[in-house]
Amino acid sequence: MSELTLTVIKLGFLAVLWLLIxxxxxxxxxxxxxxxxxxxxxxxxxxxxxxxQNRQPRxxxxxxxRAFIVEGPDxxxxxxxxxxxxxxxxGADCTVPLSDEYVSTQHARLRFHENQWYVEDLGSTNGTxxxxxxxxxxxxxxARSRFRLGKTVVELRK
Amino acid sequence: MSLDRAxxxxxxxxxxxxxxxxxxxxxxxxxxxxxxxATFAYVSVDLGALGRVPPNAMAYLGGLSAATAVAHIVIRIxxxxxxxxxxxxVVTLCGLGLAMIHxxxxxxxxxxxxxxxxxxxxGVTLFVCVLLFVRDHRVLSRLPYLAGLAGLLLLVLPLLPxxxxxxxxxxxxxNVGPMTFQPGEAAKIILIIAFxxxxxxxxxxxxxxxxxxxxxxLPRARDLGPILLVWLGALGxxxxxxxxxxxxxxxxxxxxxxxxxxxxxxxxxxxxLLILAGGFAANAVVSHVAERIDFWMDPFIDPQGQVAQSxxxxxxxxxxxxxxxxxxxxxxxxxxxxxxxxxxxxxxxLTGLIAIILLYALLASRGLxxxxxxxxxxxxxxxAGLAAGFFLQVFIVLGGVTxxxxxxxxxxxxxxxxxxxxxxxxxxxxxxxxxxxxxxRPAPPSSSSSLTDTAVTQVVRIR
Numbered sequence: 085m086s087e088l089t090l091t092v093i094k095l096g097f098l099a100v101l102w103l104l105i106x107x108x109x110x111x112x113x114x115x116x117x118x119x120x121x122x123x124x125x126x127x128x129x130x131x132x133x134x135x136x137q138n139r140q141p142r143x144x145x146x147x148x149x150r151a152f153i154v155e156g157p158d159x160x161x162x163x164x165x166x167x168x169x170x171x172x173x174x175g176a177d178c179t180v181p182l183s184d185e186y187v188s189t190q191h192a193r194l195r196f197h198e199n200q201w202y203v204e205d206l207g208s209t210n211g212t213x214x215x216x217x218x219x220x221x222x223x224x225x226x227a228r229s230r231f232r233l234g235k236t237v238v239e240l241r242k
Numbered sequence: 243m244s245l246d247r248a249x250x251x252x253x254x255x256x257x258x259x260x261x262x263x264x265x266x267x268x269x270x271x272x273x274x275x276x277x278x279x280a281t282f283a284y285v286s287v288d289l290g291a292l293g294r295v296p297p298n299a300m301a302y303l304g305g306l307s308a309a310t311a312v313a314h315i316v317i318r319i320x321x322x323x324x325x326x327x328x329x330x331x332v333v334t335l336c337g338l339g340l341a342m343i344h345x346x347x348x349x350x351x352x353x354x355x356x357x358x359x360x361x362x363x364x365g366v367t368l369f370v371c372v373l374l375f376v377r378d379h380r381v382l383s384r385l386p387y388l389a390g391l392a393g394l395l396l397l398v399l400p401l402l403p404x405x406x407x408x409x410x411x412x413x414x415x416x417n418v419g420p421m422t423f424q425p426g427e428a429a430k431i432i433l434i435i436a437f438x439x440x441x442x443x444x445x446x447x448x449x450x451x452x453x454x455x456x457x458x459x460l461p462r463a464r465d466l467g468p469i470l471l472v473w474l475g476a477l478g479x480x481x482x483x484x485x486x487x488x489x490x491x492x493x494x495x496x497x498x499x500x501x502x503x504x505x506x507x508x509x510x511x512x513x514x515l516l517i518l519a520g521g522f523a524a525n526a527v528v529s530h531v532a533e534r535i536d537f538w539m540d541p542f543i544d545p546q547g548q549v550a551q552s553x554x555x556x557x558x559x560x561x562x563x564x565x566x567x568x569x570x571x572x573x574x575x576x577x578x579x580x581x582x583x584x585x586x587x588x589x590x591x592l593t594g595l596i597a598i599i600l601l602y603a604l605l606a607s608r609g610l611x612x613x614x615x616x617x618x619x620x621x622x623x624x625x626a627g628l629a630a631g632f633f634l635q636v637f638i639v640l641g642g643v644t645x646x647x648x649x650x651x652x653x654x655x656x657x658x659x660x661x662x663x664x665x666x667x668x669x670x671x672x673x674x675x676x677x678x679x680x681x682x683r684p685a686p687p688s689s690s691s692s693l694t695d696t697a698v699t700q701v702v703r704i705r
Contacts, residue, residue: 112608
């Protein structure tokens, strides 16, 4: 065995060892950088409600017609506000079921009363907030107001 | 870091949004890579030391591949969602250990590498048994106190008159027929299980009661009981068995697990204080410990001693090492067990030693990751305890070898010569595989909605 061969073997072994570490790290890169969630198909119910919303007469100025989820695990989803109450929560029977772990099963409700939308907390664990105020009673909301439940933020838009 | 809070920060993947990936193919590719590295190391030891390809290289490759294949197939059947990088890391470490033991065999004229390969086969057998018989890790939490008692019994077993056996001053062995076994290695795993089950029951009391002092939440006096008990137990092992390593490891694991369970830094501070107090007391009373501290302060009082020779070896290896088979790791007394880290550091250099430490760190991080993803508190604590205990052991032994901390007698997991340690570390890995399988397994689709309905809402901490 010549000196040169042995040196090549030595450096080669170290290179291979580090290559293994790189392969192991790249195998777990999904944990480091996250997995891109598959595109969610538009739910049918939403399309139906959007159609219904067009028929319904417009409310007074500042009355929101849609609630958008702008933060949290369900970001991007929205629900039409057509006058019937909308419940938010982790339970499957809510109008808007959320996958946020910090949201209670029945967390908050949007309710339409005398041309005004109100948000109210349904006795949730972590509370519902408008700004920094934890809700204790029904609070009127208008277009562009936001409220937070768990890590989810809902914004109302016209 | 607290598990619950870390989980909130890292955005838990929604089970239905992300298509589950089993990763068995990735595991197979990495395993082939790992076996290749192990064989490469084995062959290059002979090339470096004797200048020829070892005649039994194919047999070695076959033995290693067979053992690995069995483990891989059982994972495919019984834990299909397990983490794909755990087994390849373990096989690589085993391969490096076997190569280094073979290298020391060449220097000393012995055949310990084949014994070690046999022990690895035993380890894989137990690995398979654990995966086959422990279908759900939660069954382990059923009998916390019995498990604790069993662990303690295993610890005191070597003190019994007939089966107990003392090697090089440490009374940690028992005779089983013609062989000797260290029950302490098994006790470590059983005690981690017992700690996890116990802490799940009591962590609220340990975390919430107590008052604040100097910005640190102090526990109540009566909650100090368990930590003091384990501390006394660890000191007892130290004094009676004359072995520093297991006592430090055991106490360290317990403190880390209390911290993970309660997420209060006061337990870590308390634990460090107790370790210091115990260390000072032991230094004064136990001659063995005082000797270790002396060697730590000045290893060159005995230039032929282990620590001095280990430091010479690491210096000789330098950045890139001497190359496998071309150093003199055999000059360190008993290099094949505690000091295999310095032997590898000499022949693979700093570059190789860092790679090895990184492999350990990656393995521990996979355990912690499984803990983050698991949904039950016992599983979370068990995964965190196993991973933290494993890495703490690596830190203690490699820190001792490189003179960062006083030397304590512990084996380097998977690398060191020694059946009990190797076999029990395979059991530990089997538990990690089982836990990671449970963590990554997607919730059954039919009941997923009712699962989120009944799941407990995580509480936001305003602090």
